[in-house]
Amino acid sequence: MATDYDASRKTEEEQKEESLEARRLTSGDQDKTSGKVDEDETESAESYELPGADLSHETLSIEVTPKQADEFTCAACFLVQHDSRRSSPAADLCRDCA
Numbered sequence: 001m002a003t004d005y006d007a008s009r010k011t012e013e014e015q016k017e018e019s020l021e022a023r024r025l026t027s028g029d030q031d032k033t034s035g036k037v038d039e040d041e042t043e044s045a046e047s048y049e050l051p052g053a054d055l056s057h058e059t060l061s062i063e064v065t066p067k068q069a070d071e072f073t074c075a076a077c078f079l080v081q082h083d084s085r086r087s088s089p090a091a092d093l094c095r096d097c098a
Contacts, residue, residue: 067080070082070083071083072086072092073092074092074093074094074097075091075092075093075097076093076094076097077094077096077097079094081094
């Protein structure tokens with residue numbers, strides 16, 4: 001077993017708690033619910049949006065503003081970036097894509 005000499009030392013109480021936990025796990029006295037899943041699969045599946053789903057009844061909760069005069073659209077990632085993120089004055093590429 002490898003020893004981490006940089007780790008902080010544990011008190012005797014912490015060592016006793018760890019040894020009790022290790023004995024409990026090795027004795028087979030494990031938690032009866034440890035293998036069970038807490039949430040129902042059908043409930044979690046209802047929250048997923050499928051591609052092509054009808055979203056006509058949904059409304060946007062954010063305000064979309066048009067591209068400003070000091071912004072450009074990157075030709076590679078198609079994100080609207082501020083001019084300070086332009087890789088070079090002649091190119092329509094952001095610093096991340098350049």
